[in-house]
Amino acid sequence: MxxxxxxxxxxxxxxxxxxxxxxxxxxxxxxxxxxxxxxxxxxxxxxxxxxxxxxxxxxxxxxxxxxxxxxxxxxxxxxxxxxxxxxxxxxxxxxxxxxxxxxxxxxxxxxxxxxxxxxxxxxxxxxxxxxxxxxxxxxxxxxxxxxxxxxxxxxxxxxxxxxxxxxxxxxxxxxxxxxxxxxxxxxxxxxxxxxxxxxxxxxxxxxxxxxxxxxxxxxxxxxxxxxxxxxxxxxxxxxxxxxSLDQMFPKSQAEIGEKILEVRNISQPGFFKDISFDLHKGEILGFFGLIGSGRTEVMRSIFGIEHLHKGSVSVNGRPVHIRNPKDAINLGIAYVPEDRQTQGVILDMDLSKNITLPQLDSISPWGRIDRRRERSIAQEYGSMMEIRSSGWNVNANTLSGGNQQKVVLAKWLATRPAILILDEPTKGIDVGTKAAVHKFVSDLAAEGLGVILVSSELPEVLGMADRIIVMHEGRITQEFTRDEADSEKIIRAATAVVTGAGGAAS
Known part of the structure; x- marks a missing residue:
């Protein structure tokens, strides 16, 4: 008309x-x-x-x-x-x-x-x-x-x-x-x-x-x-x-190193069962599945937000018992949650405080926050993520969704993790910011971080992951190498058209 x-x-x-x-x-x-x-x-x-x-x-x-x-x-x-x-x-x-x-x-x-x-x-x-x-x-x-x-x-x-x-x-x-x-x-x-x-x-x-x-x-x-x-x-x-679109997934070549995370037969009744996989240094491990497949619950359990019913987790070859997120942070694990507005940032808090929130102990040696150290960390990691704002003292609710996501990434990168879990890191953000996040994640893997990328966007996991694990209704149905994976195979595995053993990935 x-x-x-x-x-x-x-x-x-x-x-x-x-x-x-x-x-x-x-x-x-x-x-x-x-x-x-x-x-x-x-x-x-x-x-x-x-x-x-x-x-x-x-x-x-x-x-x-x-x-x-x-x-x-x-x-x-x-x-x-x-x-x-x-x-x-x-x-x-x-x-x-x-x-x-x-x-x-x-x-x-x-x-x-x-x-x-x-x-x-x-x-x-x-x-x-x-x-x-x-x-x-x-x-x-x-x-x-x-x-x-x-x-x-x-x-x-x-x-x-x-x-x-x-x-x-x-x-x-x-x-x-x-x-x-x-x-x-x-x-x-x-x-x-x-x-x-x-x-x-x-x-x-x-x-x-x-x-x-x-x-x-x-x-x-x-x-x-x-x-x-x-x-x-x-x-x-x-x-x-x-x-152009071909610059959306700027994956850097990374040397896949030693095993840094080993998950064996972990279960949480009603959410997932017998999940096993490994993560290596320099690797981007993709987790794909439809809504309700249990991917997020697996990651929350590894990070200590939820308690495991059974199974084991080892970091750098040593069995660990992660009771809460503080334990996970101390082991070098960081988790960027799917819901940035309720779990990732505190909207009514300024950027400096948001970025340094997981490090309150280290920036408060005498029981009082070292404001100079707080601003220094915020500037270093906020600038690294190219956060667009009028200053580090403005509240997170003044930023666009993409910049709020960058604040969440800056917050966890400031903890200097060895293992980075990203749950839908580009959900609801624009194509330009997605490309920037993808490049940053790829660069981190090239520097030796182990990255778990949870995403329901097929182009993202296909473009970024070295290996892809597919889940359906709380179980791993199949695993693919980067060369094996394509859209049809992954969708069939995610809808359980193809079923496979939920065995350990290596």
Whole structure:
């Protein structure tokens, strides 16, 4: 369709010391899925906040259905028919589905604020849930729902206000392959109904699968746009970051050395059973599996977050008993968790404190933190990771997702580990930052670190790992060398089409 429902002209946004957006143009049409693409820090989040009334632009125009308008708050954006479904579903867990869907726009039974039409809201909620094929009762509490179901409820909420522009910000980040397909069906249905969808994703397979059109931002500026079907992924990557796709996995040659970690027959009831593998110096060992395969639980157990039911772990040939993360750190093991915002960084704490958090004992020799030492460590490892910030005293919540991930990496690298466990290290970050993380990990392996790379992104494990272990439903199904591995073999092993012994890897 050629008609434009939402148009941005020359949108500029200043924050103290930062120009987040610089003359951005954007044209959104009904009945179209429009991918908004850019690195972390490119300005996508700021643009979404302007469209949803969280921020007002410093300069530029917003035209809705051809008429200039101001979106001074979220209610005005909602009234205009613009809504956003965020990467982390923002809902009230102790309230029901119906209460969450109609929060802020309750149906009234008559005059007065207290006369709410609960029967009408439950009835309409049932209709909305049926529209998106979600078989749930309207009175079900949000805390009892899974991640995918919460995202679906967010979509139902968007439908409840008859939104004409729906913004989806990394909606698939925590979904299984089947749940992603269900989401695609809903997106296609919304497109057929004439909704305009702004789709933000760092995954190019999603963009090529579901998007019709794209706009690229870089460093807060408009770079270009076009039809997805007429543009190659490599071309889009070059627009985003100024370099081609073949530079995404810059794997350095590393000499595989002696065994530094030996895991034998470890089990944790309900999560994984009889897991055995080895890790060598200079090696990147990939762990692949679908959501629920038990990869994360294995790594959390090795790091001492969870307690092992049985099995043994040896470091440098010596049996060890890891009771907690402190024991693991003292043995030279570092763990970068999958969920950076709740487990990786403390958002309301500054960067210096975040980076030095695992080393409080060493930087507090007399019971008081040595601030000079704290800043020195933060500067050394923050600069090493090329963290973009206005200083080391700013809070982590002021950074983009990619830079928050770099803070987590800097924090654990500052402990000078010999074994580095990375659980989904590039989840939710842009292609440029991914390439930087991949290069850094590869360089660390070349320097002799043993790296365990847990990832659900096939190109990442294929591009980075020296060996790949595949898990399914808590068991190792197969292991591949770098030369043996390909996408089909790994997917078959991850879905248990091919089964194998969960024996020790060497």
């Amino acid at each position: 050629t008609e434009t429902i939402l148009e941005l002209r020359g949108i500029t946004k200043y924050f103290p010391g930062i120009k987040a957006l610089d003359g951005v143009d954007l044209n959104i049409r009904p009945g179209e899925v429009h991918a908004l693409i850019g690195e972390n820090g490119a300005g996508k989040s700021t643009l979404v906040k302007i469209l949803t009334g969280v921020h007002e632009p410093t300069a530029g125009q917003i035209l809705y259905q051809g008429r200039e308008m101001q979106l001074r708050n979220a209610l005005e954006a909602q009234a205009a028919g613009i809504t956003a479904i965020h990467q982390e579903a923002s809902m009230f867990p102790e309230l029901s589905i119906a209460e969450n869907i109609f929060m802020g726009h309750h149906l009234k039974a008559g005059g007065g604020l207290r006369n709410l039409d609960w029967r009408g809201m439950r009835k309409k909620t049932s209709v909305l849930l049926e529209q998106i094929d979600l078989d749930l009762h309207p009175d079900t509490l949000i805390r009892n729902l899974g991640v995918a179901q919460r995202h679906m409820v967010e979509i139902a909420k968007a439908l409840s206000i008859d939104a004409r522009v729906v913004i989806m910000d990394e909606p698939t980040s925590a979904l299984t392959l089947r749940e992603v397909e269900d989401l695609y069906k809903i997106i296609r249905r919304l497109r057929e109904e004439g909704k305009a969808i702004i789709f933000i994703s760092h995954k190019f397979d999603e963009i090529t699968e579901i998007a019709d059109y794209f706009t690229v931002l870089r460093d807060g500026r408009y770079i270009g746009e076009g039809k997805v079907s007429e543009t190659s992924v490599d071309r889009i990557v070059t627009m985003m970051v100024g370099r």
